[in-house]
Amino acid sequence: MPRLKLTLEYDGTRFVGWQVQPNGPSVQAALEDGLARLLGEQVSVFCAGRTDSGVHAAGQVACFDTPRVLPMKAYVRGLNGLLPDDLAVVSAMEVPEGFDPRRWSRGKRYRYRLSNRATRSPLRRLTHWEVFAPLDVDAMRRAAVHLLGRHDFSAFRAADCQAKHAVREVRSLTVEGQSGDEVSFVVEGTAFLKHMVRNLVGTLVEVGKGRRPEAWVAEVLASRNRKRAGPTAPPQGLVMEEVFYGDGPPPRTPGGSADADEDEG
Template structure:
């Protein structure tokens, strides 16, 4: 039975998130409905990370098993013709039968987009967090260095996060762009806790506004106390850009479960 891996791009504005929920359209249900029409059978999708309502993606990964054997272009051109305009398959490949999009992940890269114009932007309102106050970009860049490395990120997880532990490793935290225009926080790591990137963004913006000193970020991280961090940035600025894979599942961390075997959002 073939196992297919799809790389997906979507605008998450009108969806309740990735996972099927009773209160509105989900990306999982939308894609499963399209696949059912293409294949003539119901399939169940597994994804690399469950994005929240309003969150976007350019490199989400999902996989499924099917009894049908179709050319790869059927999962791109054919499936795209059955999907709404705000969801698309950008690549389809066959993978080993034991491929797991979550547990085989070696890491992910997220981009959090921010608009720092002094006035609101009709074209950015669904894709950026609009922050009108002047921001000190260099202060945010210096503050972001405190987040690099392997730490307990309890201070940046959502209250209802179901992850078994909060230890994660961030390999990159970059602040791109200039004050007064479009900016982005680019965060790459082994895995992410629920709302982790949005909480990091909200915390760095507090520094950029001059409300907190740069060293405060290190203090919040060490505290492991969510109440001490900045606010959760809104969902529309967040994009899951890429999921990284090797030839198999990553090795377990010493004395513990792998980072990727956790809840993400």
Template sequence: MPRVKLVIEYDGTRYVGWQVQLNGRSIQAELREALGKLLGAPVDVVAAGRTDSGVHATGQVVCFDTERQFPLKAYFRGLNGLLPEDIAVVRAEEVAPEFDPRRWSRGKRYRYRVSNRPTRSPMRRHTHWEIYAPLQVEAMASAARHLLGRHDFSAFRASDCQAAHAVREVRRLDVEGAAGDAVSFVVEGTAFLKHMVRNLVGTLVEVGKGRRPEAWVEQVLASRDRTQAGPTAPPQGLVLEEVFYGEGPPPRTAGDSADVFDDEP
């Protein structure tokens, strides 16, 4: 039975997130419905990770099994004719039967976008966090260095996060752009805790606004106390850009298994 891997892009504005829920339409439900129409049978779809309500993606990875033999182009041309305009398949390939988009992941890259114009932007309201006061970009970039590496990120996890432990590795945290225009936070790591990226951004923005010194971020990390960190940045600025894979599942050591599970960064 072929296993097919899809890379999908979506605008999450109208959805309750990736996962099927009772309180509204989800990306997973829309994709599953379109696949059912294309293949003529119900299909179970799994993803590399969940995205929260209002969060976007340009590189979400999903896979499914099917008994039908279709050329790969049918999965992006055919599905894109069935999916709503704010969801699209951008790539399709057949993968090994044992491929698991979550367990085989070697990391993810997220981008969080801030509009730093002095007035509101109608074009950015669904894709950026709008902050009108000028941000100190260099100060945020300097503070972000304290967050690189493997740490206990308890101070940056949501209160209802279900992860077994809070140890994660942040491989990259860049602050790009210029005050008065667009600023991006590019975060790459092995996996993420619930709301972790948004909490990291919310904390760095406190530095960018001049409310906290750069060294405060290191103190927050060491505290392992969520109440010591900044606010959770709103969801619309967050984009899942890419999921990284190798030739097979990455090696795991005892105690590391939770790293493959992230939850609505």
């Protein structure tokens, strides 16, 4: 039975998140509904990482099995004609039977977008966190260095995070843009804890506002105490940009790959 891998783009504004939930529309439900209409049968879809309500994606990865054999263009052009306007398939390909979008992931890249204009922006309100106070972008860049590498990120996980451990490796964390305009935090790592990226951003913004010194970020990380970190940045600024894969699953070392029950975003 063929296994198909889809790369997805979506605007998460109206969705309650990736996972099917009883309280509103989800990305998973919309995709499974479109596939059912395309294939004439119900299929179960698995993703690389669950995104929260309001979180967007440019490179979410999902896979499913189906006995039907269709040309790849049917899963792009054909399926896109059946999906809502805020969800689209970017590409489709057949993958090995054992491919698992989560367990085979060798890393992910997220981008968090922030608007630092002095006044509100109607065009950015659903895609950026609007912070009106001036930010010291250079200070946030210097503070971000403390978060690079392999650490216990317990101070940056959500209280209800179900991951078995908090050891993760942040490969890169860059702060792009300038004060008074758009600022982006681009984070790449092996895997992420629930709300980890949004908590990292909320903490760095405390430094950018001048409320905390740059060295405070290292103290928060070492404390492993969520109460020491900054606030959780709102969901609309977060975009899952890309999921990285090799030829097979990565080595199963603590923090080296995602846990099966892990949440993200």
